[in-house]
Amino acid sequence: EEPEAQVEKHRYESDISKLRSIVIHSLYSQKDIFLRELLSNSQDALEKLRLTSLSEGSYINLDDWKGNITIEARKSGNGGQLIVRDTGIGMSKSELAKNLGTIAKSGTSEFLNKADDSSSAGVEGSNLIGQFGLGFYSTFLVSPSVKVSSIPPATTENPHPVQHTFESNASGDEFTIYVDPRGNSLLEQGPCGTEVVLDIEAGSGNEWVLDNKKLEELVEKHSQFSSNFPIYLRSSTVYDEASTDSEEEHLETWVKLNKKQPLWMKDPKSVTEQEYREFYAALDPAPDAKTAGWTHWKGDSGSGVSFRAMMYIPAKLPEDFWNKGPGVFRNIRLLVKRVFITDDLGDDYLPRWLSFLKIVVDADDLPLNVSRETLQSNKFLRQLKRILVRKAIDMFTRISKEEAEEWQKIQKTIGNAIRIGMVESDGKDRVKLAGLLRFASTREESVSLEDYVDNRRDGQQQIYFLAGVGESAESLARSPLIEKPVARGYEVLLLNAPADETVMAQLGSYRGLKLQDVAKAGFKYGDEDEDAQEKAELKMQNKAFRPLIEWLKKEFRGPISDDNYGWSANMQKLMMANAREDDPMLPMMKQMPKILEINPRSPLIEGLLERVHDLPQSDDVDEDDDADAVVMSEEEKELRETVQVLLDTAMIRSGFMVSDTNTYFDRVESLLRRSLGVSQNAKTRIDGVKPAPPVAQDTLPDAEEAAAATPGMGDIPGGVGFEMGADGPQFMDWQDLKSKVGTEKLLEDQEQSEDLVEALSHDEL
Numbered sequence: 145e146e147p148e149a150q151v152e153k154h155r156y157e158s159d160i161s162k163l164r165s166i167v168i169h170s171l172y173s174q175k176d177i178f179l180r181e182l183l184s185n186s187q188d189a190l191e192k193l194r195l196t197s198l199s200e201g202s203y204i205n206l207d208d209w210k211g212n213i214t215i216e217a218r219k220s221g222n223g224g225q226l227i228v229r230d231t232g233i234g235m236s237k238s239e240l241a242k243n244l245g246t247i248a249k250s251g252t253s254e255f256l257n258k259a260d261d262s263s264s265a266g267v268e269g270s271n272l273i274g275q276f277g278l279g280f281y282s283t284f285l286v287s288p289s290v291k292v293s294s295i296p297p298a299t300t301e302n303p304h305p306v307q308h309t310f311e312s313n314a315s316g317d318e319f320t321i322y323v324d325p326r327g328n329s330l331l332e333q334g335p336c337g338t339e340v341v342l343d344i345e346a347g348s349g350n351e352w353v354l355d356n357k358k359l360e361e362l363v364e365k366h367s368q369f370s371s372n373f374p375i376y377l378r379s380s381t382v383y384d385e386a387s388t389d390s391e392e393e394h395l396e397t398w399v400k401l402n403k404k405q406p407l408w409m410k411d412p413k414s415v416t417e418q419e420y421r422e423f424y425a426a427l428d429p430a431p432d433a434k435t436a437g438w439t440h441w442k443g444d445s446g447s448g449v450s451f452r453a454m455m456y457i458p459a460k461l462p463e464d465f466w467n468k469g470p471g472v473f474r475n476i477r478l479l480v481k482r483v484f485i486t487d488d489l490g491d492d493y494l495p496r497w498l499s500f501l502k503i504v505v506d507a508d509d510l511p512l513n514v515s516r517e518t519l520q521s522n523k524f525l526r527q528l529k530r531i532l533v534r535k536a537i538d539m540f541t542r543i544s545k546e547e548a549e550e551w552q553k554i555q556k557t558i559g560n561a562i563r564i565g566m567v568e569s570d571g572k573d574r575v576k577l578a579g580l581l582r583f584a585s586t587r588e589e590s591v592s593l594e595d596y597v598d599n600r601r602d603g604q605q606q607i608y609f610l611a612g613v614g615e616s617a618e619s620l621a622r623s624p625l626i627e628k629p630v631a632r633g634y635e636v637l638l639l640n641a642p643a644d645e646t647v648m649a650q651l652g653s654y655r656g657l658k659l660q661d662v663a664k665a666g667f668k669y670g671d672e673d674e675d676a677q678e679k680a681e682l683k684m685q686n687k688a689f690r691p692l693i694e695w696l697k698k699e700f701r702g703p704i705s706d707d708n709y710g711w712s713a714n715m716q717k718l719m720m721a722n723a724r725e726d727d728p729m730l731p732m733m734k735q736m737p738k739i740l741e742i743n744p745r746s747p748l749i750e751g752l753l754e755r756v757h758d759l760p761q762s763d764d765v766d767e768d769d770d771a772d773a774v775v776m777s778e779e780e781k782e783l784r785e786t787v788q789v790l791l792d793t794a795m796i797r798s799g800f801m802v803s804d805t806n807t808y809f810d811r812v813e814s815l816l817r818r819s820l821g822v823s824q825n826a827k828t829r830i831d832g833v834k835p836a837p838p839v840a841q842d843t844l845p846d847a848e849e850a851a852a853a854t855p856g857m858g859d860i861p862g863g864v865g866f867e868m869g870a871d872g873p874q875f876m877d878w879q880d881l882k883s884k885v886g887t888e889k890l891l892e893d894q895e896q897s898e899d900l901v902e903a904l905s906h907d908e909l
């Protein structure tokens with residue numbers, strides 16, 4: 145049994161001395177991990193005691209046991225002591241020597257070799273420290289001298305255990321063990337336990353260890369979920385012996401730090417929806433953070449590492465989400481056995497389009513310290529990456545099938561992410577993602593590609609769509625480009641998200657049906673050839689409309705061509721939106737050829753044909769002559785102008801921009817004048833417009849004074865509007881008014897003059 149009394153001196157094995165110094169020197173920049181290591185040891189000790197008490201033949205009675213960990217910062221002057229206690233399994237004298245004085249795990253020399261290779265690389269060192277069970281030595285990072293007092297539970301072999309203290313200095317290569325002069329003080333808290341006391345020196349730069357705020361932060365960051373047992377922090381910072389007298393006062397000064405349970409450890413079947421929603425708040429720092437859906441599973445990496453994970457979809461993306469640079473998401477919390485390891489797995493760990501997800505992964509065995517630099521070499525993390533992407537897509541798919549309405553909302557939020565995902569993914573994933581999108585169509589407000597295919601016409605080979613960035617589905621539905629397919633009874637998807645056209649082009653087809661942009665000329669419906677009558681009709685139409693087509697080609701040679709390689713209006717818009725003002729391609733982009741398709745069934749086109757027929761013949765003019773030299777008849781000029789407006793309008797209706805809006809408006813005005821019977825030459829009158837008074841001579845109050853005297857918006861009276869009489873608005877007769885303006889004398893009283901001025905300003909408005 146334990147020989148009592150005097151202090152026993154032990155020498156560290158030479159390897160351990162070396163080791164300690166490596167740990168101490170290579171981890172200089174990551175000092176705060178010491179607390180995580182201590183808490184994780186305490187957690188293990190508590191867990192071990194519970195397990196031991198449950199094992200057969202155990203004499204340990206845990207009926208009155210309070211399993212917990214306490215942290216206390218005792219300041220004295222500028223330095224002090226940090227004390228971490230647990231009511232866990234504790235250590236006997238020989239266990240103290242063995243566990244803290246030697247290395248239980250094999251592979252010491254392997255560790256030393258690795259550590260030597262990277263002696264100055266703190267990161268590598270921190271990775272090794274957990275791998276080889278050296279956590280305890282990290283206490284020397286902040287403390288020059290460490291004491292561990294411990295007492296094991298009573299057993300048949302050791303019915304009266306004695307509390308011993310292990311003491312070691314950071315500098316020396318020896319440690320001492322002695323009977324704790326305070327007696328079995330730890331038995332006040334429970335049947336056994338351990339107390340670690342770190343001396344924190346004033347002026348050492350480690351004074352922060354005694355700052356409760358900092359301690360709280362560290363626990364929240366690293367150990368919030370690490371313990372199934374409560375972790376308490378003593379809230380008073382100045383140690384006062386007298387205050388611990390009464391039990392009640394004593395308890396009041398302890399604050400529980402780990403309030404949230406590690407929900408992911410539970411069986412998903414036993415977790416309520418409420419619990420999932422509440423837990424989300426712990427993951428998303430946004431004040432009114434809500435989740436729109438989640439998945440929770442237990443998995444295996446395939447290389448033997450099992451893990452538990454939760455994945456959440458936020459209800460909203462931050463406003464600046466798509467503008468955020470890389471590396472700012474930190475949306476995956478990686479833990480190992482409930483101990484937080486990192487939320488920085490590297491900028492491109494998950495694809496950017498999935499970075500809105502909030503994820504927790506808790507692995508069963510990984511080196512406790514995983515740094516970004518060592519990620520690439522970690523097999524589990526490489527496998528996990530693929531697992532997470534697959535799980536995300538599965539989760540989306542499940543919600544879209546089981547909660548169609550909810551998905552409708554979600555896909556509005558993350559639809560663009562899914563589109564980007566489609567562009568970045570390949571094969572199966574792309575098809576799965578495509579199936580998740582919902583589009584407006586000419587048949588329904590919201591359809592999936594699946595719905596579209598299910599509703600296809602007999603023998604239909606294509607999925608028709610029209611894309612127009614930023615346009616409403618209603619306005620797309622009125623586009624002349626879909627008149628024909630709709631008239632024939634085909635459903636057309638109306639796509640208005642920026643990436644839609646690109647995404648459809650990439651997807652190519654869905655369930656064997658080719659994706660067809662109806663804005664592209666020359667596509668076939670696939671059933672044309674079967675119909676001889678249709679063919680004959682087309683031939684006739686071609687013949688009948690030839691004069692119009694010829695005339696159009698002659699007159700509008702530039703903008704009209706029958707080549708098939710134009711951009712769709714949508715693509716033109718996208719390209720222009722991305723082009724810089726001084727882009728040399730800009731004028732070219734504006735002028736990309738477009739294809740004019742005329743509908744022979746349109747009365748407008750029939751009317752045009754008639755007018756072209758009626759034009760005086762000009763066959764005698766040589767084609768090569770300069771067009772300006774041709775003397776054009778008045779009718780032809782007029783027709784030309786009308787057709788130009790028609791062409792521009794067709795462009796606008798098809799989603800293109802006209803290259804020169806002013807000219808377009810001039811033409812429209814001229815057309816309007818003609819239809820109203822107003823002369824083309826009549827000018828807008830500028831006489832009678834009241835000139836502004838001369839430049840002011842008086843002085844104004846300065847800006848601040850004026851601001852103070854200005855009434856708020858609420859004080860602004862009336863506004864302009866027509867007076868409503870009993871029979872509706874009262875308008876004044878314009879001709880009457882005009883004549884009054886000409887004869888000012890008629891304005892007899894002030895009131896009338898005010899009426900008039902107001903009426904005039906209405907007119908101008």
Ligand SMILES: Nc1ncnc2c1ncn2[C@@H]1O[C@H](COP(=O)(O)OP(=O)(O)OP(=O)(O)O)[C@@H](O)[C@H]1O
Pocket residue numbers: 181184185186189230232233234235243244273274275276277278279280281338512
């Ligand atoms: N609070 C404690 N209660 C009981 N035993 C402890 C306590 N702290 C440490 N020990 C014992 O000391 C051993 C060494 O601890 P150390 O932190 O150096 O490594 P580890 O805990 O084994 O490994 P790791 O740091 O990777 O978890 C532990 O395995 C444990 O047996």
